[in-house]
Amino acid sequence: MTEVKRRRRKLKPLEEAKQFAVLKKDKHGLEAKFISDFKGRGVFSCTEFDKGDFLLEYRGDLISKEECERRQSIYHDALKVFLFEFRYNGKLLCVDAARDDGSLGRFVNDDHINPNSRMKTICVDGKPHLCLFATRNISPDDEITYDYGDSEWPWRRTTLCEVESATLEMNTLSKSEVQDKEKVLVVVMFVSVSDPSVLMHSSICAASEGLEKVTPEKDQLPFNDQDSSEKDISPVKVPVLNEEQSFCAPTEAVEEVCKHNVATSAISNVDKCSQCVGPVASMKWFGLRCKLCSCFWHKSCYAKLHEWNGKESLQEVSSEEDELSDEEYIPESESENQSDSSEELQTRPSYDKTKLLSYIQKAASYKSSEAFRSDVPAPNVSKGKGKGVLKAREAACMYEESDLLCNEEQLIDVETDSDSDINGEGHNPRKQGSEVCRSADVLMQSPRSHHEQDSSEKYLNAERAAVLRAEGKQCG
Numbered sequence: 001m002t003e004v005k006r007r008r009r010k011l012k013p014l015e016e017a018k019q020f021a022v023l024k025k026d027k028h029g030l031e032a033k034f035i036s037d038f039k040g041r042g043v044f045s046c047t048e049f050d051k052g053d054f055l056l057e058y059r060g061d062l063i064s065k066e067e068c069e070r071r072q073s074i075y076h077d078a079l080k081v082f083l084f085e086f087r088y089n090g091k092l093l094c095v096d097a098a099r100d101d102g103s104l105g106r107f108v109n110d111d112h113i114n115p116n117s118r119m120k121t122i123c124v125d126g127k128p129h130l131c132l133f134a135t136r137n138i139s140p141d142d143e144i145t146y147d148y149g150d151s152e153w154p155w156r157r158t159t160l161c162e163v164e165s166a167t168l169e170m171n172t173l174s175k176s177e178v179q180d181k182e183k184v185l186v187v188v189m190f191v192s193v194s195d196p197s198v199l200m201h202s203s204i205c206a207a208s209e210g211l212e213k214v215t216p217e218k219d220q221l222p223f224n225d226q227d228s229s230e231k232d233i234s235p236v237k238v239p240v241l242n243e244e245q246s247f248c249a250p251t252e253a254v255e256e257v258c259k260h261n262v263a264t265s266a267i268s269n270v271d272k273c274s275q276c277v278g279p280v281a282s283m284k285w286f287g288l289r290c291k292l293c294s295c296f297w298h299k300s301c302y303a304k305l306h307e308w309n310g311k312e313s314l315q316e317v318s319s320e321e322d323e324l325s326d327e328e329y330i331p332e333s334e335s336e337n338q339s340d341s342s343e344e345l346q347t348r349p350s351y352d353k354t355k356l357l358s359y360i361q362k363a364a365s366y367k368s369s370e371a372f373r374s375d376v377p378a379p380n381v382s383k384g385k386g387k388g389v390l391k392a393r394e395a396a397c398m399y400e401e402s403d404l405l406c407n408e409e410q411l412i413d414v415e416t417d418s419d420s421d422i423n424g425e426g427h428n429p430r431k432q433g434s435e436v437c438r439s440a441d442v443l444m445q446s447p448r449s450h451h452e453q454d455s456s457e458k459y460l461n462a463e464r465a466a467v468l469r470a471e472g473k474q475c476g
């Protein structure tokens with residue numbers, strides 16, 4: 001909070017205007033707000049929480065280590081930050097929260113000095129859920145933070161020593177400039193990484209060294225009693241992925257892997273154009289998003305990149321979007337889900353429709369009953385199996401948090417130690433893959449009702465997930 005308040009005083013008018021605009025609010029007294037271009041969004045309390053209270057779940061697809069690595073290789077850097085790797089029962093797993101499902105867990109920032117919460121795993125039906133609990137009393141307006149672990153995260157490099165060496169290297173700043181704390185941040189960003197957006201590129205490798213086991217009151221848990229099976233997990237010592245793997249994401253590699261399938265989209269200002277890494281000022285901007293790899297571009301940048309005649313396609317998008325230029329500032333602060341209109345373009349540079357269709361068909365032909373919650377009916381599953389996938393997801397989205405059940409003794413610290421295998425279980429990717437994919441859909445619930453969510457966006461998300469599954473062959 002201190003940093004936030006300090007930064008707030010020095011903000012320019014536009015920054016000031018967009019800072020702390022509420023982006024999302026949940027019903028449990030938390031909300032996501034934009035903090036700064038440097039830190040992005042964060043989660044803030046809008047009520048009192050007591051030490052030990054459950055705060056939120058880090059929701060997303062529960063995937064295997066192999067699938068995590070695969071997604072890392074195709075994801076845009078801005079999405080990699082949502083891959084949360086942890087060790088559970090001797091297995092390396094990952095929760096991928098890249099898809100914005102409306103939940104707030106994906107926006108919680110790191111604080112290794114004075115965090116106010118801690119991540120634990122809660123076992124439900126043998127599947128881990130990452131849940132955040134308050135480690136001290138939290139007041140309204142406090143930012144919720146936890147310790148991402150003992151990696152050298154770039155944003156932690158704000159010591160004077162680093163700044164001084166940065167100054168020497170750059171040989172451009174005077175001593176007095178370095179003493180300005182506001183500039184210190186910029187210097188560190190500039191020296192630590194050549195591209196500031198790389199700050200958003202690291203996977204979260206959760207560490208929980210020295211964490212004690214916590215047993216909260218039953219009513220503090222997001223789940224009710226069911227299927228108690230306590231897991232003992234050793235603490236983390238090494239991050240699962242080293243920085244090189246986590247931070248290395250050349251655009252060229254993404255280009256090679258993905259035959260982009262772009263759609264016009266309202267894009268959050270923390271997501272930058274893959275080509276020019278802009279814009280820096282808009283709250284939201286209109287551009288193109290690849291539905292497969294989730295790269296973003298200005299239309300003009302994309303056109304240049306692919307020698308594509310953007311104008312031709314622009315005629316085919318909705319008139320509402322025609323009125324907006326690429327970098328146009330959109331003053332309203334709103335939930336991304338609400339505003340993310342994804343209208344597919346008719347003309348695409350390298351879109352292989354047959355291939356995409358075959359991916360979706362492959363995905364649909366998986367045992368869908370296994371791939372989704374067994375207790376979630378898939379109403380009106382008719383015609384194409386692809387549609388069935390969508391319906392099942394919609395049904396899953398209707399479930400509330402309280403529909404998931406868990407015993408209080410199922411609470412376990414999150415750890416990412418790759419050395420230990422407590423239960424002596426061998427790593428079985430295939431079995432694990434099918435297990436985790438089913439579980440992934442348990443986790444894919446939205447706190448909003450399915451009526452509130454834009455159905456076309458949900459379809460696109462389901463489609464993208466189907467493509468990812470088909471490519472990964474993890475859910476067979």
Ligand SMILES: C[S@@+](CC[C@H](N)C(=O)[O-])C[C@H]1O[C@@H](n2cnc3c(N)ncnc32)[C@H](O)[C@@H]1O
Pocket residue numbers: 038039040041042081082106107108109110111155199200201202204270
């Ligand atoms: C899971 S995301 C958290 C939400 C993120 N702020 C956003 O707006 O999407 C992790 C990313 O947030 C940023 N972040 C987290 N903690 C931070 C901190 N203490 N200072 C600056 N940036 C931070 C980093 O870019 C990191 O890669």
